[in-house]
Amino acid sequence: MDMGNDRTESRPSTNCDDYLWDRSGEPDPELQRLEGLLGKFRHDSPTPIFPEVVRDRRRPFFAWRMRLFPALATAAVAVTAIVALTFLVYRTKPAPTTVAGWAVSSVEGTPRIGKKAISTKQGTSPLGIGQMLETDRQSRASLQADDTGKIEVDPSTRLRLLSMGSGLKRIALDRGTIHTYIWAPPGQFVVDTPSAVTVDLGCAYTLQVDDSGAGLVRTSLGWVGFKLNGHESFIPAGAACATRPKVGPGAPYFEDASAEFRSALARFDFEDSTPWQRAHDVAIVLGEARNRDALTLWHLLARVDEGQRVLVYDRLSQLVPPPATVTKEGILRLDQPMLDLWWNELGFDDISVWRHWERSWAGTATPVREK
Amino acid sequence: MARSGNRGDLLAAGLEPAPVREQFASETSADAMWVAAARDGDRAAFGQLYQRYARMVHGVLLAKVPVGEVDDLVQDVFIRALRRLSTLRETASFGAWLAAIARNVASDYHRRSVPEEALTDDAFDKEIQCRMSGGNQDGLAAAILDAVMSLSEAYRETVILRLVEGMTGPEIAAHTGMTHGSVRVNLHRGMEQLRAKLSPDPRGDGPEQEKS
Numbered sequence: 138m139d140m141g142n143d144r145t146e147s148r149p150s151t152n153c154d155d156y157l158w159d160r161s162g163e164p165d166p167e168l169q170r171l172e173g174l175l176g177k178f179r180h181d182s183p184t185p186i187f188p189e190v191v192r193d194r195r196r197p198f199f200a201w202r203m204r205l206f207p208a209l210a211t212a213a214v215a216v217t218a219i220v221a222l223t224f225l226v227y228r229t230k231p232a233p234t235t236v237a238g239w240a241v242s243s244v245e246g247t248p249r250i251g252k253k254a255i256s257t258k259q260g261t262s263p264l265g266i267g268q269m270l271e272t273d274r275q276s277r278a279s280l281q282a283d284d285t286g287k288i289e290v291d292p293s294t295r296l297r298l299l300s301m302g303s304g305l306k307r308i309a310l311d312r313g314t315i316h317t318y319i320w321a322p323p324g325q326f327v328v329d330t331p332s333a334v335t336v337d338l339g340c341a342y343t344l345q346v347d348d349s350g351a352g353l354v355r356t357s358l359g360w361v362g363f364k365l366n367g368h369e370s371f372i373p374a375g376a377a378c379a380t381r382p383k384v385g386p387g388a389p390y391f392e393d394a395s396a397e398f399r400s401a402l403a404r405f406d407f408e409d410s411t412p413w414q415r416a417h418d419v420a421i422v423l424g425e426a427r428n429r430d431a432l433t434l435w436h437l438l439a440r441v442d443e444g445q446r447v448l449v450y451d452r453l454s455q456l457v458p459p460p461a462t463v464t465k466e467g468i469l470r471l472d473q474p475m476l477d478l479w480w481n482e483l484g485f486d487d488i489s490v491w492r493h494w495e496r497s498w499a500g501t502a503t504p505v506r507e508k
Numbered sequence: 509m510a511r512s513g514n515r516g517d518l519l520a521a522g523l524e525p526a527p528v529r530e531q532f533a534s535e536t537s538a539d540a541m542w543v544a545a546a547r548d549g550d551r552a553a554f555g556q557l558y559q560r561y562a563r564m565v566h567g568v569l570l571a572k573v574p575v576g577e578v579d580d581l582v583q584d585v586f587i588r589a590l591r592r593l594s595t596l597r598e599t600a601s602f603g604a605w606l607a608a609i610a611r612n613v614a615s616d617y618h619r620r621s622v623p624e625e626a627l628t629d630d631a632f633d634k635e636i637q638c639r640m641s642g643g644n645q646d647g648l649a650a651a652i653l654d655a656v657m658s659l660s661e662a663y664r665e666t667v668i669l670r671l672v673e674g675m676t677g678p679e680i681a682a683h684t685g686m687t688h689g690s691v692r693v694n695l696h697r698g699m700e701q702l703r704a705k706l707s708p709d710p711r712g713d714g715p716e717q718e719k720s
Binding site for chain 1: 559567583587612645670676
């Protein structure tokens with residue numbers, strides 16, 4: 138790296154990695170200089186005086202409520218009468234359940250909840266369980282739930298709210314594109330698509346579904362699980378994964394992998410190829426794989442036939458050696474604990490998060506189809 | 509990412525020696541105490557949370573918005589958090605929740621702003637090299653920050669928290685809710701990309717030339 142006039146060769150070193158990680162080990166002069174230069178942008182503002190939001194709001198509200206009690210009581214009676222009348226008139230039509238949850242606002246144009254149009258001037262509207270949110274070619278919407286996260290909805294998108302509340306929070310994306318930023322605990326936010334279930338195990342991802350039901354997830358922060366009938370893929374930040382109806386998710390891949398790698402992987406995952414063609418595609422993937430493409434190879438272990446599994450094992454071992462407790466025989470017979478231990482060596486994340494999700498929600502991991 | 513209720517499991521399976529785990533576990537319980545007090549209107553308790561997390565919020569915002577806007581937005585993030593504190597169910601995940609609010613505030617900032625025309629990658633890298641050769645320390649720092657800002661989004665935030673805010677990897681993981689594995693990977697790959705961008709080698713071989 139060169140910073141001004143100094144030049145030092147880039148060199149991976151355990152000591153320098155230690156310094157990068159926690160400043161232990163041998164100090165890295167390059168990093169120290171970068172820290173020194175960039176430190177001028179560091180946060181150094183003193184703690185501000187924060188308003189007493191909780192108390193300040195409670196006391197005036199209580200005082201005003203007492204002062205306005207007669208008017209409020211009259212209004213309450215009127216509202217009760219209107220609600221009762223409305224109930225009597227419309228009781229034959231069960232209304233969608235609106236729970237504390239997603240508030241929808243228009244970002245552009247007029248998205249619709251059911252038949253109700255939402256304009257940008259309108260503020261927010263709640264999305265009830267069972268209700269559908271739809272954007273046309275000119276509209277975009279935003280959903281936010283304080284205890285879950287935020288979803289930005291692109292044009293030409295249709296989604297439905299399936300469940301909300303303290304447990305699993307679930308929507309169905311029938312078509313279009315959503316960008317999600319989730320702060321609910323991992324595994325609690327689930328998106329059904331026509332071809333797979335997407336489970337948030339991190340923070341931010343984009344999910345696209347086309348009119349045929351094919352999907353693509355791109356993770357920008359954290360990681361995402363993609364699952365259909367036992368076929369599962371894990372997509373860490375920077376990676377993508379395609380899915381197809383009836384097939385489920387393919388193997389995830391980094392989008393900066395070579396074009397040959399990605400084409401061969403797509404053919405392997407989704408085309409109805411002959412065994413010879415599949416073997417040929419696997420050979421291309423193995424030949425083109427870089428260190429970080431261990432992500433894809435790990436997923437291929439369970440997807441290739443037994444003869445090819447040895448080849449995938451050998452190549453993956455070159456890229457990321459398995460831990461000492463993992464044996465070749467165990468991997469070839471797809472021993473799940475051994476596969477999990479090897480995954481943890483890849484450096485993406487701890488798979489126990491996913492296994493915990495599976496134990497908690499395994500029975501729900503089937504897409505809820507549009508009625 | 510991996511946040512909240514799983515923190516204990518992840519730390520137990522993590523890479524840090526026991527004293528480090530204990531340190532962050534005790535910080536998590538202190539967070540829960542301060543969050544509870546702040547919900548009851550204790551401003552000093554919220555001030556403690558500010559002192560602990562301001563650097564992290566500053567770094568998350570700096571990764572996404574112009575440097576001149578960051579200080580004001582840090583205040584916005586904490587005000588927004590204070591108003592929504594009653595909605596936080598898992599107090600142990602305060603950091604991850606706050607980081608998400610910060611990303612959200614940055615996203616709102618961009619929605620309100622007029623987008624600037626971006627330089628192409630090549631032009632951008634050349635401009636950085638040009639400014640770095642100027643010899644002025646402030647200009648050099650700004651050029652390096654621009655290089656950091658041009659990293660992949662997944663790495664930018666972690667690299668800024670480490671190099672600008674001076675947080676260690678374990679601190680970044682504890683304060684953002686990311687796992688140690690993710691932080692380590694983001695730091696390592698982000699630094700690889702940054703080295704490539706700051707290299708005067710005109711070929712500018714990126715970090716992905718690592719075929720085995």
